[in-house]
Amino acid sequence: MTNHPPVKILLVEAIHEVAKEKLESEGFQVTLLSHSPDESELIKLSKEFQVLGIRSKTNLTEYFLKLNNHLLAIGTFCIGTNQVDLEKSNHLGIPVFNAPYSNTRSVAELVISEIIALSRQLGDRNSGAHKGEWIKSAVGSREVRGKTLGIIGYGHIGSQLSVLAESLGLRVIFFDVVKKLPLGNAIAMSTIEDVLSQADFVSLHVPETAQTKDMIGERELTLMKPSSYLINASRGTVVVIDALVAKLKEKHIAGAAIDVFPLEPASNKEKFQSPLQGMSNVILTPHIGGSTEEAQYNIGVEVAISLSQYIKNGSTTGAVNFPNVDLPVHKGCRRILNVHKNEPGVLGEINNIVSKNGANILGQYLATDASIGYMVMDLEKAEATRVATEIEKLNRSIKTRIVI
Numbered sequence: 001m002t003n004h005p006p007v008k009i010l011l012v013e014a015i016h017e018v019a020k021e022k023l024e025s026e027g028f029q030v031t032l033l034s035h036s037p038d039e040s041e042l043i044k045l046s047k048e049f050q051v052l053g054i055r056s057k058t059n060l061t062e063y064f065l066k067l068n069n070h071l072l073a074i075g076t077f078c079i080g081t082n083q084v085d086l087e088k089s090n091h092l093g094i095p096v097f098n099a100p101y102s103n104t105r106s107v108a109e110l111v112i113s114e115i116i117a118l119s120r121q122l123g124d125r126n127s128g129a130h131k132g133e134w135i136k137s138a139v140g141s142r143e144v145r146g147k148t149l150g151i152i153g154y155g156h157i158g159s160q161l162s163v164l165a166e167s168l169g170l171r172v173i174f175f176d177v178v179k180k181l182p183l184g185n186a187i188a189m190s191t192i193e194d195v196l197s198q199a200d201f202v203s204l205h206v207p208e209t210a211q212t213k214d215m216i217g218e219r220e221l222t223l224m225k226p227s228s229y230l231i232n233a234s235r236g237t238v239v240v241i242d243a244l245v246a247k248l249k250e251k252h253i254a255g256a257a258i259d260v261f262p263l264e265p266a267s268n269k270e271k272f273q274s275p276l277q278g279m280s281n282v283i284l285t286p287h288i289g290g291s292t293e294e295a296q297y298n299i300g301v302e303v304a305i306s307l308s309q310y311i312k313n314g315s316t317t318g319a320v321n322f323p324n325v326d327l328p329v330h331k332g333c334r335r336i337l338n339v340h341k342n343e344p345g346v347l348g349e350i351n352n353i354v355s356k357n358g359a360n361i362l363g364q365y366l367a368t369d370a371s372i373g374y375m376v377m378d379l380e381k382a383e384a385t386r387v388a389t390e391i392e393k394l395n396r397s398i399k400t401r402i403v404i
Ligand code: NAI
Pocket: 079, 100, 101, 103, 104, 107, 152, 153, 154, 155, 156, 157, 158, 175, 176, 177, 178, 205, 206, 207, 208, 209, 211, 212, 233, 234, 235, 259, 260, 287, 288, 289, 290, 291
């Protein structure tokens, strides 16, 4: 059973300093490393820490997690969580927290800049001027005011973009598979085809799923208005690049801004190659939609708060692999947190322990998923330690601790 403080937290991969500051201000002991340790180094390091904070380069495998089942929680200070074996960490009772929406605004702002840049052929004018070309011409350059932006995927980014675009005088239409409240004057369309055929700019903001794979191919690009533009800052698998190249060559599409690709270099040292390179009025960016100082800062704050709330209060809101429980602050009592196998009878065993000890339950919360149950119980201080020790000994208990 683990009591706190001081909980020791290891942050690697140069996570934004603000995370360290936030966690230290909560009384935790934080070590921040600038590199991504390989598995053997991390195994040596992690023994003395109860919480790990990583970004996308550090892999936490089943092997690593088995050796480190003492961990209380893991923070992925980024959007993705593929680098962690989420199933294993769930089975071991280790919640994983990330920051999925900290860079929403950054992506929406990039897209706004691209809408104007495509409309004014800024990419080509800029590279031409750098090479000594002077192409002063209004042909094909247009204001964006009054044009129609079609958003496919009206989630966090799509809806944020919708608000920003209207402030520039764009008319916004959108399509989403889920019924969404249109913000401002935006109009929901019943089909993706409606959006493709009416929009001057089509911007994609869907997740990577089996349904969105190759979602924009030859048929969809043909449906787009002649001289319209395609923007993709969602995921590289959503657009069939060869089809886009063909439509650009035919001049059916007047330009594109692409931030994500089916194949992306694994690091800044690798060379980037795409059939879109060298095409006119095509803006290519290296998956930087969400890469801003502000987003990094926000990620640092968001994940640090999630970790701190879990350690101090037991709340698992936002954990990607764990039953979510948003808990009230506990005052004047002790809180027992117990992760157990989700099998019939465990709660009965726990409640037997409570009644055998004559303990008074002041609050009890339970959330489950297919394999684990997460039970939180507020008890009078006098009985809490005794009860928690007995709960911890249950065969089907995975992790038990008391927060003060
Ligand atoms: P979100 O989950 O808030 O919104 C996605 C929306 O797409 C949801 O409303 C969903 O109902 C809708 N959707 C799902 N399948 C659909 C389909 N087949 N057709 C139409 N709509 C569909 O996600 P969020 O945060 O807005 O992110 C959107 C995309 O942006 C994701 O792919 C994410 O990975 C990507 N992204 C890219 C970044 C970059 O650096 N370029 C940074 C951050 C996110």
